[in-house]
Amino acid sequence: MRRFSIRTSNYGYLFILPFFITFLVLQLYPILYTFFLSFTGLSTADPHGSFVGISNYVKLFTDKFFLQSIINTWRIWIINFIPQLIFAIGLAAILTRDKIVGRGLFRGVYFLPNLVTAASVGILFNVLLGWKEGTINNILVALKIIPEAGKIHFLASPLWISSSVSIILWWMWFGHSMILFMAAMVAVPKDYYDAAAVDGANAWSSFWKITVPQIRPIMVYVLITSLIGGLNNFDIPFVMGEGQDLGGGGPVKSILTMVMHLYNMAFTGGRQRGYAAAIAFALFIMVLVFSLIIFRTVARGGRDTEKEIKGV
Amino acid sequence: MRRKFNIGIFFGRFFLYLFLIVLAVICFTPFYIMIINATRSTQAINLGVSLIPGKAIVENYRTMISTLPIWKGFLNSVTIAVPSTILSAYFGALTAYGFSKFRFKGNKFLFWVVLGTMMIPTQLGIVGYFQLTVKLHLINTYWALILPSIATAATVFFIKMYIDANIDPALIEAARVDGSSEFRTFNRIVLPIAFPAVATMSILNFIYSWNNYLTPLVLLFDQNKYTLPIFITLVKGQFKQNLGAQYLAVAIAVVPILIAFTIFSKYIIGGITAGSLKE
Numbered sequence: 001m002r003r004f005s006i007r008t009s010n011y012g013y014l015f016i017l018p019f020f021i022t023f024l025v026l027q028l029y030p031i032l033y034t035f036f037l038s039f040t041g042l043s044t045a046d047p048h049g050s051f052v053g054i055s056n057y058v059k060l061f062t063d064k065f066f067l068q069s070i071i072n073t074w075r076i077w078i079i080n081f082i083p084q085l086i087f088a089i090g091l092a093a094i095l096t097r098d099k100i101v102g103r104g105l106f107r108g109v110y111f112l113p114n115l116v117t118a119a120s121v122g123i124l125f126n127v128l129l130g131w132k133e134g135t136i137n138n139i140l141v142a143l144k145i146i147p148e149a150g151k152i153h154f155l156a157s158p159l160w161i162s163s164s165v166s167i168i169l170w171w172m173w174f175g176h177s178m179i180l181f182m183a184a185m186v187a188v189p190k191d192y193y194d195a196a197a198v199d200g201a202n203a204w205s206s207f208w209k210i211t212v213p214q215i216r217p218i219m220v221y222v223l224i225t226s227l228i229g230g231l232n233n234f235d236i237p238f239v240m241g242e243g244q245d246l247g248g249g250g251p252v253k254s255i256l257t258m259v260m261h262l263y264n265m266a267f268t269g270g271r272q273r274g275y276a277a278a279i280a281f282a283l284f285i286m287v288l289v290f291s292l293i294i295f296r297t298v299a300r301g302g303r304d305t306e307k308e309i310k311g312v
Numbered sequence: 313m314r315r316k317f318n319i320g321i322f323f324g325r326f327f328l329y330l331f332l333i334v335l336a337v338i339c340f341t342p343f344y345i346m347i348i349n350a351t352r353s354t355q356a357i358n359l360g361v362s363l364i365p366g367k368a369i370v371e372n373y374r375t376m377i378s379t380l381p382i383w384k385g386f387l388n389s390v391t392i393a394v395p396s397t398i399l400s401a402y403f404g405a406l407t408a409y410g411f412s413k414f415r416f417k418g419n420k421f422l423f424w425v426v427l428g429t430m431m432i433p434t435q436l437g438i439v440g441y442f443q444l445t446v447k448l449h450l451i452n453t454y455w456a457l458i459l460p461s462i463a464t465a466a467t468v469f470f471i472k473m474y475i476d477a478n479i480d481p482a483l484i485e486a487a488r489v490d491g492s493s494e495f496r497t498f499n500r501i502v503l504p505i506a507f508p509a510v511a512t513m514s515i516l517n518f519i520y521s522w523n524n525y526l527t528p529l530v531l532l533f534d535q536n537k538y539t540l541p542i543f544i545t546l547v548k549g550q551f552k553q554n555l556g557a558q559y560l561a562v563a564i565a566v567v568p569i570l571i572a573f574t575i576f577s578k579y580i581i582g583g584i585t586a587g588s589l590k591e
Contacts, residue, residue: 009417011494015410016422018403022462023429026441031432033440042443091335094328108577109336112343115573115580117523119541120565123548124346127558133358135345142361175339176584183585224431232433235525239545259435259526266439267530277439284436291431 038277044270056278066279068253069261070286072162076237076255077230079166080173085222087174089215092181093207107182110175118172122239125168129154155240158254165237165255169230177222184218185211220298224291231287234259258283343570350560357555372556379550380557382564384536385543392454392528392539393521396461401514404467409502411468412475413484423472430465434527442530452533461521467513470586474509475502512583515576519569540565 038056042049060066091110095103113121128135137151146152154160188211196206237257241250250256258279266276349357352366376382411423434441442451450456479502487497503510528539547561573580 009415012410012414012416012419014494015414015498016407019407019426019463019468020422022403022460026444026460027429027432027437027463030437030440030444033443034437035440037439037443087335091332094332098328100329100332106332106336107581108573109339111577111581112570112573113339115519115523116343116566116569117525117541117544119523119525120544120562123544123558124342124562124566126548127349127555127562128342128345130555133354133555135349135357135361138361171339171342179581179584228431228433232435234435239548242545242548262435262438263526263530266442273439273443280436280439287433 034277034280037274038281040274040277042274042277043272046274049274052274056275057282059275060278060282065253065256066258066261069256069258072237072253072255073231073233073257076162076166076169076233076257077227079163080169081226081230084170084174084177084226087170088177088181088222091174091178092185093211095178096182096185097203107175107179111179112175113172114176116172118235119239121168121172122236125164125236126155126240129164131155156251158251161240161250162254165240168236169233173226177226180218180222181215184215188214216298220295223294223298227290227294228287231283231290232259233257234263238263343566346559346563346566349556350563352556352559354553354555357559366556368556369560372554372560375554376547376557376561380543380547380561382540382543382561385538385540386564388537389522389540392457393518395454395458396521397514397518399458400461400464400467400517401510403462404464404513405471405503405506405510406498407468408471408475408506409498412472413479413481413502426465426468429463430469438526438530445531451531452537454537456531457521457524457528461517464513464517467517470513470583471506471509473586475506479505512579515572515579516583519572519580522569 037049039051039053040046040049041052041056094100095107100106129137131137131151131153134151134154136154137146140146141148141151152160154164192210192214193206196210201209234257237250237255238260241255241260262276262279262283265272265279344363345361348362348365350372351369352362353368353371356362356366356368407426411419411426441456445451445453445456450459483501484497487501488494492500523541524539525541525545529542532538532542544561544565547558
């Protein structure tokens with residue numbers, strides 16, 4: 001292998017060149033350029049983007065919509081993510097271990113909502129969640145969960161619309177996470193369970209003592225990718241909150257997310273792109289910090305557990 | 313072997329299946345109601361839920377098509393998604409092959425860079441990208457949405473794993489001995505062998521491009537150029553009074569994905585899983 005590799009090594013660069021040119025010009029450069037713009041006042045009023053130092057970043061702390069959008073984004077993500085993780089791990093365990101008839105079918109159906117265009121899902125639920133004519137209200141009335149007169153005005157209440165977005169995200173993502181956990185659980189050597197069974201462990205304790213530590217790397221992956229996606233949440237809240245209040249964001253801006261605020265700043269009204277660039281980087285720093293925290297706590301925790309197992 | 317009937321296990325199984333089925337119903341019902349309501353009149357939808365189709369589909373279609381050029385959006389989305397998919401497949405495979413079968417200085421480091429880019433969301437550089445496309449005169453063109461597909465990190469990663477496992481260096485060496493150029497070897501030998509991996513990633517990339525909303529929303533100004541998701545979101549303002557037409561428009565956008573999923577689900581799930589097992 002080495003013999004031929006040395007002879008033709010320069011071709012390697014040639015093969016990866018198109019990727020890296022594209023990456024540098026169309027992905028990395030825009031990011032660095034955004035960083036640069038975050039120190040300028042680029043907007044309709046200042047088309048040449050004069051240098052303003054860190055004032056855009058200072059402004060973030062006094063922008064009540066931005067601060068509100070941070071809270072909204074986290075709330076929407078966490079309320080979706082905790083049940084998502086519980087359902088994903090629980091279902092993955094059930095579908096990999098118990099002999100379930102129709103396992104492949106369940107897996108496929110749970111995953112299905114994930115593939116559908118988020119913007120279309122937003123519109124679909126926007127109609128389904130309608131007030132007097134909404135199908136979800138009609139179902140609740142038919143099942144006698146609520147009375148005819150007590151139909152819920154989902155889209156007009158800050159609490160309901162925000163919860164609805166979280167539930168829709170849970171609906172879209174628990175099957176996706178479940179599939180990742182299933183792949184990880186299938187990879188756990190069967191001997192471990194057999195050995196535990198010999199030692200008298202029941203299903204519950206072998207789940208906590210064997211499965212959970214073994215799927216920890218996937219847990220870190222799911223946590224971090226979900227965090228990145230969750231903090232960049234845009235499509236569904238944007239579509240559902242559009243047309244409500246000024247500049248969208250639902251009743252009293254309850255589903256205005258950080259990226260929605262970025263979009264509103266950069267591409268509507270006064271086109272404050274310098275300021276929007278600062279929002280993008282504030283968001284990036286937030287993602288970076290929390291990813292590192294997750295990595296440090298969950299991934300390191302995993303190493304300690306492994307030591308414990310080996311020590312015993 | 314005599315099996316004792318255990319009532320506890322029986323109920324356990326019963327509730328387990330009940331739970332799984334209820335959850336499956338929750339996952340599928342919104343789509344089912346969407347399809348049913350697309351065929352019902354607004355009055356019928358207002359009156360209540362139905363599980364059987366209505367007769368108003370033609371009427372709904374006429375209402376929808378009179379203001380919403382949905383097939384235009386369909387065509388526009390295809391015009392973007394097909395070249396994007398082809399570019400990411402070809403250049404993804406090319407890059408993967410470069411990393412997999414050539415040893416050069418910085419190979420490992422550059423591959424880490426590729427993996428690192430998977431963690432960067434597009435939203436981070438969107439303001440800078442907008443400004444760049446203005447300068448390059450790519451704003452309001454499909455090129456601005458298509459060209460970045462040349463660098464799709466997940467595709468490179470997935471195909472590289474496949475090439476690592478399935479292409480013997482001796483085979484490439486044999487092609488060299490026969491006088492095949494490096495580029496020809498890639499096109500004639502590597503690409504066909506890597507086809508299953510390329511196809512899997514292409515399905516995912518197509519869906520990703522099809523579903524993309526924010527970037528086209530930001531970069532396209534002409535209503536003529538709007539993609540399907542952008543057109544779909546317009547129904548919210550356009551047919552406030554006609555629910556059937558709204559459902560029908562969403563159904564036209566969603567049903568092709570449901571069909572694609574039933575055909576390709578195995579590959580799609582395989583492709584999704586592989587990305588997470590890189591540790």
